[in-house]
Amino acid sequence: MTEEQRHHVAGAFDIRNVIGALLGIYGVIMVVTGLVSNEAPAKTGQLHADLWAGIVLLVVAVVFVVWARVRPVAVPKGAAEHGGEEDQV
Amino acid sequence: MTPLTIIHANAVDYLVLATYFVFVLGIGWLARAKVSDSVGFFLSGRSLPAWVTGLAFISANLGAVEIMGMSATGAQIGLPTVHYFWVGAIPAMLFLGVVMMPFYYGSKVRSVPEFMLRRFGPPAHLVNSLLFAVAQLLIAGVNLYLLGIIVHALLGWPLWLALVVAAVIVLSYITLGGLSAAIYNEVLQFFVIVAGLLPLTIIGLEKVGGWGGLEDKIRAAASAHQGIAPASQQLSSWPGQALSGFHSPFWSVVGIVFGLGFVLSFGYWTTNFVEVQRAMASNSISAGRKTPIIGAFPKMFIPFITVVPGMIAAVVVTEIAHLKAGGHPAGGASGSGVTYNDALLYLMRDLLPNGLIGIAITGLLASFMAGMAANISAFNTVLSYDLWGSYVAKDRADSHYVKVGRIATVVATVIAIGTALVASNFSNVMDYLQTLFGFFNAPLFATFIIGMFWKRMTPTAGWVGLVAGTLAALVVAILTKGTLGGLSTGLIGIGGQGAAFLCAAAAFVVDAVLSVGLSAVTTPKPASELRGLVYSETPREERTDPDEATYPWYQRTLPLAGVALAMVIVLNAIF
Numbered sequence: 001m002t003e004e005q006r007h008h009v010a011g012a013f014d015i016r017n018v019i020g021a022l023l024g025i026y027g028v029i030m031v032v033t034g035l036v037s038n039e040a041p042a043k044t045g046q047l048h049a050d051l052w053a054g055i056v057l058l059v060v061a062v063v064f065v066v067w068a069r070v071r072p073v074a075v076p077k078g079a080a081e082h083g084g085e086e087d088q089v
Numbered sequence: 090m091t092p093l094t095i096i097h098a099n100a101v102d103y104l105v106l107a108t109y110f111v112f113v114l115g116i117g118w119l120a121r122a123k124v125s126d127s128v129g130f131f132l133s134g135r136s137l138p139a140w141v142t143g144l145a146f147i148s149a150n151l152g153a154v155e156i157m158g159m160s161a162t163g164a165q166i167g168l169p170t171v172h173y174f175w176v177g178a179i180p181a182m183l184f185l186g187v188v189m190m191p192f193y194y195g196s197k198v199r200s201v202p203e204f205m206l207r208r209f210g211p212p213a214h215l216v217n218s219l220l221f222a223v224a225q226l227l228i229a230g231v232n233l234y235l236l237g238i239i240v241h242a243l244l245g246w247p248l249w250l251a252l253v254v255a256a257v258i259v260l261s262y263i264t265l266g267g268l269s270a271a272i273y274n275e276v277l278q279f280f281v282i283v284a285g286l287l288p289l290t291i292i293g294l295e296k297v298g299g300w301g302g303l304e305d306k307i308r309a310a311a312s313a314h315q316g317i318a319p320a321s322q323q324l325s326s327w328p329g330q331a332l333s334g335f336h337s338p339f340w341s342v343v344g345i346v347f348g349l350g351f352v353l354s355f356g357y358w359t360t361n362f363v364e365v366q367r368a369m370a371s372n373s374i375s376a377g378r379k380t381p382i383i384g385a386f387p388k389m390f391i392p393f394i395t396v397v398p399g400m401i402a403a404v405v406v407t408e409i410a411h412l413k414a415g416g417h418p419a420g421g422a423s424g425s426g427v428t429y430n431d432a433l434l435y436l437m438r439d440l441l442p443n444g445l446i447g448i449a450i451t452g453l454l455a456s457f458m459a460g461m462a463a464n465i466s467a468f469n470t471v472l473s474y475d476l477w478g479s480y481v482a483k484d485r486a487d488s489h490y491v492k493v494g495r496i497a498t499v500v501a502t503v504i505a506i507g508t509a510l511v512a513s514n515f516s517n518v519m520d521y522l523q524t525l526f527g528f529f530n531a532p533l534f535a536t537f538i539i540g541m542f543w544k545r546m547t548p549t550a551g552w553v554g555l556v557a558g559t560l561a562a563l564v565v566a567i568l569t570k571g572t573l574g575g576l577s578t579g580l581i582g583i584g585g586q587g588a589a590f591l592c593a594a595a596a597f598v599v600d601a602v603l604s605v606g607l608s609a610v611t612t613p614k615p616a617s618e619l620r621g622l623v624y625s626e627t628p629r630e631e632r633t634d635p636d637e638a639t640y641p642w643y644q645r646t647l648p649l650a651g652v653a654l655a656m657v658i659v660l661n662a663i664f
Contacts, residue, residue, distance in 0.1 A: 013119075015141060015273060019280055022112055026105060033101055033444040038607060050442045053288055060280075068234065074137075 016068035024061035030054030095242040095431075095438055102447030109281060109451045113274050120270040131495065139376040141276060143383030146277035146367040147391075151282060152460035153194045156395055157235050157517035158438075161429035162332075163399025164394075164409055165517060167307060167323025168664055169332035170396045176350040179385050179657045181358040183650045186382040189359050190368055192541070192624060194377045197630035200362050202475045208540050208614075209551030211479070216555045218475040224427060224529040226467040226501060230508025231518055232461035233259070235430075239453055242434045247487065256502050259461050263498060271463070272370060278455045279387075285449030286394040289433075292440045293401035305405040310413065323400075325664070344590050352597045353526055353590070356534030363463055364432060374634035378646040385653045389660060402432035402571050429517045435625055465501050472497045477630075520589065524566060527592035532558025535600035544616060544623040550607035558600030562592040 016025030162170040202221060206214035236255040241248055297303045304324055311320035320332055328338035329345050358364065358381070368380035402409045408418045408427045418427040427435075437449050473494040482489065515521040536554050540546045568581045569588035581591070619626040642648045 002562060015276055016149060018116070018273065021279060022109070023280060023284065025108055026281075029101065029105060029108075030444050030448075033442075049288055049292055050444050053284070053445055053448075076554070082535070 014068045014073055016064045020061045020064035020068070023057050023064070027054045027057030027059075027061055030057060094245040095434055096446060096450070097438075097443075098243055098444045098446055098450065099243045101444045101448060105444065105447030106451045106454070108165060109455060112277065113270075113455070114265055116270045116273050117265060118379075120273075126133060137147040137272070137358040137370050137372060139371055139379040139383050141272065142371045142376065142380040144279050144387070145272045145275040146364055146380050146384040147388050148279035148282075149390065149463070150369055150457075152232065152456045155391060155530035156282070156286070156431055156456065157433060158517070158522060159392065159395040160399035160402065161432040161508050161517045163396035164413070164432040165399075165404040165429045166332055166401055167403075168325060168396070169322065169327075171392045171660075171664060172329055172332060172345050172349060172398070173391050174389060175657050175661055176345055178355040178358070179389055179653065180350060181354040182381040182385045182388065183653060184355060184657075185358050186368075186378045186380065186385075187363075187650050190365075190378045190381070191374055191633060192627060193365055194369065194374045195621070195627060198218075201360055201537070202471060204328050204537070204622065205551065206475075206479075208619070209536075210548040211616075213536070213548065213551035213555060214475065215241075215480065216552045218471050218479075220529055220533075220555070220559060222468055222471050222476065224525065225464045225471070226399035226504050227508050227511075227525055228522070229461050229464035229468070229501065229505040230510075231512045231522060232457045232464060233505045234509035234512040235518070236454065236457045236461065238430065239434070239450065239457070241429075242355075248513065249510075256506055259458055259465070260499070260502050262458055263462050263465065270309065273457075273460060273469075275367075278452065281448060282452035282456060283394065285445070285452035286362065286398065288445050289398045289436055289440060289449070290394050290401070293398055293405065293436065296440065297401060303401060303404065307400065310404055310410065312413070314344075327661070347590075347594065349590055352531050352534065352593045353523065355528055355538075356530035356593070356597075360533050360537050362526060363467060372637065375637045375640070375646060378634075379644075379649060381651045381655060382646060385650075386656075389653070389657055398436055399429075399432050402436040406432065406435040408435055461505065465498055465505070467660060468501045469494050470498045474499075501543055523589035524592060525597060526560045527566075527589050528559055529646060531562065531593040532600040535597045536604060539601060539604050540623070542624050544619055544625060545608055545613050546604060546610045547611040547613045549611040551641065553607055554600040554604035557603050561599035562596035565592045565595045 030050050031054035034048055035056055037050070157174060159170055162173075175204050201334060202214055202218045205217040233252060233255055236259070237248055237252040238484055240246065240251040240255050244251070246254070294300065294303065298307055304320075307322040307323055311323060328341045330336065330338060330341045332341075332345065364381075368377045371377045371380055403413050404410060409429070409432050412419045412429070413428050433453075438447055441449060473490045476491055477493050478485075482493075512518060512521055535558060539554075540551060565581070568578060568590065569591065570581070581588075616626055621627050621631070
């Protein structure tokens, strides 16, 4: 077996994809809230804070997912065997 | 009074909160089930890129102290609060990366009690383990208290009930495996907190008319009321009398630089192994050294999402402005009157639309919960292995210690409810935490740093220094004004943060003097037993990275540290 074959990419478990997924969900929630709520943005003055926050969250989410695609992390085979609880002292 | 809640959360906010916990508990479940090599990879450590460990490094610290304490202090005294970051954190983080980390990474030391045991022997180990256990319980109480006031703010329950409920939530978080993927969670948590707090700063500044508008409003409030810090002190970080409590600008600078910048912060960052372990999870000595240095870059901008919202709250939120003007507004998250600790929650009420409230609440709950869980877990480890396993019941089966650990977790949570009630007596939790750090971190830092660089330091000096240093801090705390509430006599006319600096300085000096003095008259350990424990006895190849020189400059430790230092100096000059 060559060195290449003993590695595979982290895929869905790459922490960047997890960050992208969570922030992406939040972005969708905020954009929908911003579009649906007809309540005037009383608290925030002229700013449509929910809509803008949603858009920014979506952009950040996309950046993380793209980053993970462009530069995938290689995981050595059998890495999980070293896994486990961390000491917390 | 009807149980009016401070924060009006709706279904969208709870959806945001629930989504986060599905993620965190899901990752915890994957971690324990070890369903994938990839999960193991991200948990096993020794393989993570430096940006991940760097973010985990500051996120592990971005908890109760940073968020609530810094916004409370920002509301109370304004801009000098930034010293906790630019003087009180960055230099120590850079020092940790440049000087200490190669040594930690190279030696086999993995915890402070372990270092004490091998460097100084059982007496110092016992003293340190006991102090560490007590410190974790007290700090867990601060986290629990802050969790409790959020539950109270959301649901309007009385504080004692909120504390019990929060404690049950933390216990289930630990039981469901919330800590098994700590690094994963910390990095996620970091982004959620930033997403929740950044809108506060932006919307807040928009509302007061930008930075200039904020300055004008603080000036107006300060000139209208005697007894609060003058606007000139609130709007400029130096010389920071409002922070140190010293009248003389000269002594104020000395107090901040030596007390906060040196003793407290070097003590905190270089001996805090909850933090140091994040760096240990990286893939090389070079990445380990870069972990705190990369963390320093986001860290220096955290004040803009914690201190600045606090300052905004003091002029925008009616209750906080009233409190600062010397009033005693009713309400507050504890239900027994508004305190500075409530600044951020009130600002969220006034500025954030639903949805964003959910993100902010999620970030706060996540970080306090993870913080308290880490305290409880650290207590648990020290109690069952360092104390119970070394001094009470040696050489039992593993199942015995696991059982002790389980009981310790539950007992610690119950005790934390008590220490949370103690924390609730302080109008600003930051004062309380700094005092605790003075007791526990300052003497530890003196013993640690001398023991690490001076091979002549003896085992007797190790434990006597720790005991005497802690007692010195306690005596100073009793002599100052209000540091320990009713216990303090006020003989030294300094209170607040200045008193905490004084406690820390006293602890450090007494510990250092006794350590050096006693070492002169007692017998040191032979040099052969000090390999990996004392700098000069650790071979150079165990603490250097051969690949470091081949990286481009922006991936090397020293140039990165230089850039961070330059940026902090610029920030200090601007504000």
